[in-house]
Amino acid sequence: MDSLEKTKDWITVMKRCLLVVCVVCVVCSCQRNPLKIDVSDVEIELAVKSYDDALFADRALTKERISELQQEYGRFFELFNYHMIGVGGPEDAGFLPQLKSFVSDTMIVSLKQKADQLIDKKALEHDFTLAFKHYHYYFPKKVVPTIYTCISGFNQSVVLADSLIGISLDKYLGADSPYYPSLGLAKYKTRNMHPQKIVSDALYFWAMTEYPINLTASKVIENMVYQGTLYYFVDAMMPEVHDTLKIGYTAKQLAFCQTSEAAMWSYLAEQNLLFSTKRMDIKRYVDDGPYTASFTTESPGRVGAWLGWQIVRAYMKKNPEVSLKQLMEQQDYLSLLNQSGYQPN
Structure with missing residues (x-):
């Protein structure tokens, strides 16, 4: 009986270990960046x-x-x-x-x-x-x-x-x-x-x-999403590079955006700014600057571009069948937003 009990205990431990391994594998696969591809065999002539x-x-x-x-x-x-x-x-x-x-x-x-x-x-x-x-x-x-x-x-x-x-x-x-x-x-x-x-x-x-912007894009949100496609393009070209370098934020500025994402999105929605066609509103949220005036001085410039980047990331995650080429050729920015399911918490 002792031997049988030991065998049962050993099987139980092994099952638990296997479960842990499976969970880890699932978590890792979920967190894996699909843009991190092996290009070692890709041949180009670049001068x-x-x-x-x-x-x-x-x-x-x-x-x-x-x-x-x-x-x-x-x-x-x-x-x-x-x-x-x-x-x-x-x-x-x-x-x-x-x-x-x-x-x-x-x-x-x-x-x-x-x-x-x-x-x-x-x-x-x-x-x-x-x-x-x-x-x-x-x-x-x-x-x-x-x-x-x-x-x-x-x-x-x-x-x-x-x-x-x-x-x-x-x-x-x-x-x-x-x-x-x-x-x-x-x-x-x-x-x-x-x-x-x-x-x-x-x-x-x-x-x-x-891939220039659609000339009919006149709304703040359209410009935000377009900027998001540009930064997602950089994502795909430089998947190993940190976001701070891609968009030119300090670590503190990036942390501000990450912790304030939902609040910034809610502000733009509640103030009816997303669909504003005023040129100054577009510049305020998409162009560079020392900070974004609507938020604190700890905010970086281009928060609209950063939010657009997160929208595009959400869209590509939700629609894995969409190729990068198809994304860059997409000029219906409102459709992209709607299909992204973007809703920061």
Whole structure:
């Protein structure tokens, strides 16, 4: 009998252990991020070209050198000269002296040196390659863009055109860079001007270019949901990266949003702001800022975009058959909201 009882006890223990294992497996599977996919076998050809290195390598900038740069960098050469630093093109009489003045300017040279010290281009290429492997996985028919780096003298952080992304490295020298206060930039802006933000910024703007907002979207909630699709796109491209980096919040700001989610949503609904078509209401809840005026100073800017992100996450969780491509092509933002079942507690 003792032996039989021991056997029964052993079986009972094993059953309990098996139950625990099953529960753990279920919990883990529920919490597993479906966007964390293995892209190690995805093959892409992604080039990161350092226009800044090429431009500053020979500051004499003869006509022959200009011709070489124009031939090698093509469309980006035009974007940089016409739109980023505004010196025109080689056919313009003042082009060459203005470009020479730009590359010999003491501050511009200093920016180039500081960018070389702070930004690891090999790491940047690795991160872009990983992100665009995800992009090719989800959008196999789309072109993988060429990435160009440059020094623009504090002009656009990111420029985009067909099949290319241009990155102004001098806009990512770190929140404590002494250059930025002299430009009169607010702290909430400079906080995200650091090297780790380059890739997520580029992906956000790439998504915005590839999938522009429906021009009929005139309501606050429509703009919120659209912003949510852009951040969900970044989710899919960078599934291992923390939300704070994707949206540019501090840990404290993200915690505020998470604990205040239901209250913020209720406020917008009760004040009839979700369906407001006033431009200032859209800007107040979607655009960046030191905080969102309707809430406390502990709130971050763009809380509407963050809420839209949670709506899209809820929608994709509830509708797992919807592909990322289908999500990005969805322009009926109210339908997406209705199908999301979003109701924060």
